[in-house]
Amino acid sequence: MEKNNAPLSPAEAALRDAAREYHRAPTRGKISVTPTKALSNQRDLSLAYSPGVAYPCLDIEQDPALAADFTSRGNLVGVITNGTAVLGLGDIGPLAAKPVMEGKGCLFKKFAGIDVFDIELAERDPDKLIDIIAAMEPTLGGINLEDIKAPECFYIERELSKRMNIPVFHDDQHGTAIISSAALLNGLELVGKDIGAVKVAVSGAGAAAIACLDVMVGLGVKREHVFVCDSRGVIQSEREDARSGKLDESKQRYCQVTTARTLADVVSGADVFLGCSAAGVLTAEMVKTMGTQPIILALANPEPEIRPELAKAVRPDCIVATGRSDYPNQVNNVLCFPYIFRGALDCGATKITEGMKLACVREIAALAKAETSDEVAAAYAGQELAFGPDYLIPKPFDARLILRIAPAVAAAAAADGVATRPVEDLAAYRQSLERFVYQTGMFMRPVFSAAKAAPARVIYAEGEDERVLRAVQVALDEGLAKPTLIGRPAVLAARIQRAGLRLKLGDDVAVIDPEDDPRFRQYWEAYHARMKRNGVTPEMAKSAVRRSNTAIGALAIELGDADAMICGLVGKFDRHLEQVRDLVGLAPGARQFAAMNALILDQMTLFITDTFVNDSPDAEELADIAAMAAEEVRRFGLPPKLAFVSHSMFGSSTRPSAVKMRRAHELFSAAHPEVECDGEMHGDAALSESVRQAFLPDSKLTGAANLLVLPTLDAANILFNVLKISASQGVTIGPMLLGAAKPVHILTPSATVRRIVNMTALAVADVREARG
Ligand SMILES: NC(=O)C1=CN([C@@H]2O[C@H](COP(=O)(O)OP(=O)(O)OC[C@H]3O[C@@H](n4cnc5c(N)ncnc54)[C@H](OP(=O)(O)O)[C@@H]3O)[C@@H](O)[C@H]2O)C=CC1
Ligand SMILES: CC(=O)C(=O)O
Numbered sequence: 086m087e088k089n090n091a092p093l094s095p096a097e098a099a100l101r102d103a104a105r106e107y108h109r110a111p112t113r114g115k116i117s118v119t120p121t122k123a124l125s126n127q128r129d130l131s132l133a134y135s136p137g138v139a140y141p142c143l144d145i146e147q148d149p150a151l152a153a154d155f156t157s158r159g160n161l162v163g164v165i166t167n168g169t170a171v172l173g174l175g176d177i178g179p180l181a182a183k184p185v186m187e188g189k190g191c192l193f194k195k196f197a198g199i200d201v202f203d204i205e206l207a208e209r210d211p212d213k214l215i216d217i218i219a220a221m222e223p224t225l226g227g228i229n230l231e232d233i234k235a236p237e238c239f240y241i242e243r244e245l246s247k248r249m250n251i252p253v254f255h256d257d258q259h260g261t262a263i264i265s266s267a268a269l270l271n272g273l274e275l276v277g278k279d280i281g282a283v284k285v286a287v288s289g290a291g292a293a294a295i296a297c298l299d300v301m302v303g304l305g306v307k308r309e310h311v312f313v314c315d316s317r318g319v320i321q322s323e324r325e326d327a328r329s330g331k332l333d334e335s336k337q338r339y340c341q342v343t344t345a346r347t348l349a350d351v352v353s354g355a356d357v358f359l360g361c362s363a364a365g366v367l368t369a370e371m372v373k374t375m376g377t378q379p380i381i382l383a384l385a386n387p388e389p390e391i392r393p394e395l396a397k398a399v400r401p402d403c404i405v406a407t408g409r410s411d412y413p414n415q416v417n418n419v420l421c422f423p424y425i426f427r428g429a430l431d432c433g434a435t436k437i438t439e440g441m442k443l444a445c446v447r448e449i450a451a452l453a454k455a456e457t458s459d460e461v462a463a464a465y466a467g468q469e470l471a472f473g474p475d476y477l478i479p480k481p482f483d484a485r486l487i488l489r490i491a492p493a494v495a496a497a498a499a500a501d502g503v504a505t506r507p508v509e510d511l512a513a514y515r516q517s518l519e520r521f522v523y524q525t526g527m528f529m530r531p532v533f534s535a536a537k538a539a540p541a542r543v544i545y546a547e548g549e550d551e552r553v554l555r556a557v558q559v560a561l562d563e564g565l566a567k568p569t570l571i572g573r574p575a576v577l578a579a580r581i582q583r584a585g586l587r588l589k590l591g592d593d594v595a596v597i598d599p600e601d602d603p604r605f606r607q608y609w610e611a612y613h614a615r616m617k618r619n620g621v622t623p624e625m626a627k628s629a630v631r632r633s634n635t636a637i638g639a640l641a642i643e644l645g646d647a648d649a650m651i652c653g654l655v656g657k658f659d660r661h662l663e664q665v666r667d668l669v670g671l672a673p674g675a676r677q678f679a680a681m682n683a684l685i686l687d688q689m690t691l692f693i694t695d696t697f698v699n700d701s702p703d704a705e706e707l708a709d710i711a712a713m714a715a716e717e718v719r720r721f722g723l724p725p726k727l728a729f730v731s732h733s734m735f736g737s738s739t740r741p742s743a744v745k746m747r748r749a750h751e752l753f754s755a756a757h758p759e760v761e762c763d764g765e766m767h768g769d770a771a772l773s774e775s776v777r778q779a780f781l782p783d784s785k786l787t788g789a790a791n792l793l794v795l796p797t798l799d800a801a802n803i804l805f806n807v808l809k810i811s812a813s814q815g816v817t818i819g820p821m822l823l824g825a826a827k828p829v830h831i832l833t834p835s836a837t838v839r840r841i842v843n844m845t846a847l848a849v850a851d852v853r854e855a856r857g
C-alpha cells in the first residue's frame with residue numbers, strides 16, 4: 086500500500102475515505118469495554134466494589150485458580166505489539182499500529198467471543214519488552230503477540246512462553262504458518278506433487294516467513310529445496326553477513342550454498358512461492374519461469390507480492406493465495422487465532438504446544454475438503470466452494486471453523502498435558518460453541534453474497550434523498566444491484582456532485598424523471614388498468630402517478646422495468662403500503678402483508694414481527710405472519726426459532742391475548758412441524774432456555790429464540806424501538822415487508838445509509854430467491 090499522500094485510483098481513494106469514516110464514526114475507534122454486571126443500586130455497588138469485592142479477592146489469594154471463576158481473565162487476551170512490523174507497512178510505531186490491534190480485537194470477539202485488551206507498547210528493547218509483558222500475567226488469560234519484527238520476535242516469544250503460565254502465541258509466526266501450511270498441503274494434493282520433492286522460493290525472512298518454513302519443513306519440505314530472500318537478496322553462504330557470522334540464527338537455518346543471488350534466480354523452476362515480505366516483489370516475468378502448476382502464496386498485507394490476475398495472466402495453471410478477502414484463497418491468520426485461543430482458554434491451557442498448532446493445520450486442511458454446509462453455501466452464494474484451485478482453504482466466515490478447531494485444540498492441549506481444565510465432553514463442548522456461530526459478524530453475509538451473485542434491478546422511490554444516493558454508490562461499488570433512481574435528473578446530478586459521489590446517471594444508474602418521462606403514459610395506463618374498478622378514472626390515474634414516486638416504482642416493477650423497490654424514506658409507512666397493496670399486491674398464497682425488523686445485538690440476533698402492518702392480528706393471521714417471517718429468517722442462513730411471546734407463560738393466563746398466542750402457536754406448529762417453536766411464553770423465557778425449562782422441560786424450542794412473534798403491532802413496534810435505542814452498538818435491518826408479490830421494502834424516515842444498503846441487498850436476494 087502506498088503511504089497516505091501518494092496518488093490513489095478512484096476506487097482506492099473511496100476505500101481510504103470509507104475506512105477513515107468507519108474508524109471515526111459513530112464512535113471513535115472499533116472497540117470498547119462493557120460491564121457485564123448490573124450496577125444500578127447501593128447493593129450492586131457493595132457487591133461489585135467495596136466491601137463485597139473483598140471476598141473474591143481473598144478467595145483468589147487462597148486459590149489463584151478461582152480467578153477464572155471470579156474475573157473475566159479467563160476470556161481475556163492481550164493483543165500486544167511494539168509496532169515494529171505492522172502488516173506490510175513496516176515499522177510504523179506502536180501508536181500507528183493501534184487500529185490494527187483494535188481490529189484484531191474485533192475479530193477475536195466477533196469470531197470467537199473472546200475479549201481483548203489491545204496493548205501498544207513504546208518499547209523496542211526485547212528484554213524490557215519481555216519484562217513488561219510477563220508482568221501482565223495477572224491481568225490476562227492469554228497473550229497474542231502481534232506485528233513485532235524478526236528476529237527479536239523469536240526471542241521474545243520463546244522467553245515469554247518459558248516464563249508465563251498462560252498461552253503465548255505470536256500470531257504472525259504461528260497463525261500464518263498454520264494457514265499457509267494447510268494451503269500448501271491442499272495445493273500439493275491438487276497438483277499431485279510430493280512435498281519432499283518440491284522446490285520452494287521464499288521472499289521474506291521475518292517472523293511470518295521463517296515460522297511458515299519451520300512448519301513446512303516439519304511437514305516434509307526438504308530444507309535443501311528451500312531458497313530464501315530477504316531485503317538484501319538470496320540468503321547464501323557468500324553473503325557478507327553470512328561469512329562474518331552476523332546472520333541471525335533464524336536466517337542461518339535457511340542459508341544456502343548457491344550461485345543464485347536474486348529472487349528471480351530462485352523463483353526459476355520453483356514449484357512453490359511463499360511471500361511474507363512486501364508488495365509487488367514477485368513479477369509476472371518471474372512467475373513465467375516457475376515449474377508446472379506453481380503454487381503462489383503471496384501473503385504480504387494489504388498488498389500481496391503479486392496480484393492473482395497478473396500471475397494468472399502469464400501462468401493460467403498457477404494456484405494463487407493472498408492475505409486479502411477480495412480474492413479466492415484468503416490465507417490469513419484470522420482463520421486461526423480466534424479459534425486456537427478459544428480452545429486454549431476453554432481448557433485452561435498453560436501453553437500453545439506444537440500438537441495444538443498441528444491440530445489446527447489438520448482441521449483447516451480437512452475443512453476445505455469437507456462437504457459445504459448449508460450456512461456456508463448461503464454465506465458465499467454464487468461461489469464455487471468445492472475443493473479446488475480457488476478453494477484451497479476454508480473461508481473466514483465458515484462457521485465450522487470454530488466448531489472444529491476449538492475442540493481439536495482443546496483435545497490436543499489435554500493430550501500434551503497443558504490443559505488445567507481438560508474438556509471432558511468434547512461433543513457437548515462443540516455444541517456449546519454454536520452460540521458463537523450466528524452472531525453479528527456473520528449476519529448480513531449470506532444476503533450480500535446472494536445479491537452479489539446475481540445483482541438485480543432495484544428502483545429507489547426517493548432517489549433524490551442523499552442517503553439513497555450514498556447507498557446506491559455503495560451498492561454499485563459492492564456489485565449488489567443495478568439501481569434505478571426516481572428523481573429529477575438535474576437535482577440528482579447536483580446532489581451527487583455535492584456529496585462527492587462517483588455514480589454516473591444513465592451510465593451506472595438508470596433514471597425515471599417523475600416530472601417528465603417518456604414512460605409516463607404507459608405507467609398511468611397501467612395504474613388505471615389496475616385501479617379502474619376501484620373508482621379511479623384516467624385523470625385520477627395520471628394525477629396519482631404524478632404524485633407518488635412509490636406508485637411509479639411499483640408500476641416499474643409491474644411493467645418489467647425493475648425487479649425490486651426500496652421506498653418509505655419520506656412520508657408515512659401506511660401511505661406507501663397503500664400503493665404497494667394496490668399496485669404490487671400479495672404474493673400467491675399470502676393472506677396479508679406484515680413487517681419484520683431485525684436487531685443485531687452484541688449477544689444475539691433477534692427478528693421481531695409484526696412491527697408495522699397489522700394492528701391486532703388474530704391467531705390464524707399470526708400463524709401466517711409467523712410462517713412468512715420464518716421464511717425470511719432463512720434468507721439469512723439462519724434456522725428460524727420462534728417464540729410466540731405474551732404476558733402469559735404456557736397457560737398461566739386465560740386472558741384473550743394469551744389464548745390467541747397459544748392458538749397461534751398451535752396453528753403454526755401443526756403447519757410447520759419441522760420448525761423449532763413454542764408459546765405462549767414470556768419474553769425472558771423466549772431468550773433463556775433455563776427460564777423456559779423451569780416451566781416446560783420438554784419444550785420444542787432449544788436455546789434462544791431468534792424470531793419473536795408479538796400479539797399486537799403496538800407490542801412489536803415498541804419492543805423493537807426500545808431494544809434499538811438501548812443497544813448502543815446494535816445494527817437494525819428493516820422493516821422487511823412480508824407477503825408482497827414482488828420484493829418491495831418500505832423503510833422509515835429514520836433509515837441510515839447502511840440500512841438502505843442492507844435492504845437493497847435483501848431485496849436483491851429476494852429476487853434471486855423468487856427466481857429460484
Ligand atoms: N497473510 C497473513 O496472514 C500474514 C501476512 N503477513 C505479511 O507478511 C509480511 C511480513 O510480515 P512479518 O514477517 O511479520 O514482518 P517482519 O518485519 O518480521 O519481516 C519482514 C521480512 O520481509 C523482508 N523484506 C522486506 N522487504 C523485502 C523485499 N523487498 N524483498 C524481500 N524481502 C523483503 C524483510 O527483510 P530483512 O530481514 O532483510 O529486513 C524481512 O525478512 C507483511 O507484509 C505481513 O503483512 C504477516 C503475517 C500474517
Ligand atoms: C494478517 C497479519 O497479521 C499481518 O498481515 O500482519
Ligand SMILES: [Mg+2]
Nearest residue numbers: 172231232257
Ligand atoms: Mg500481523
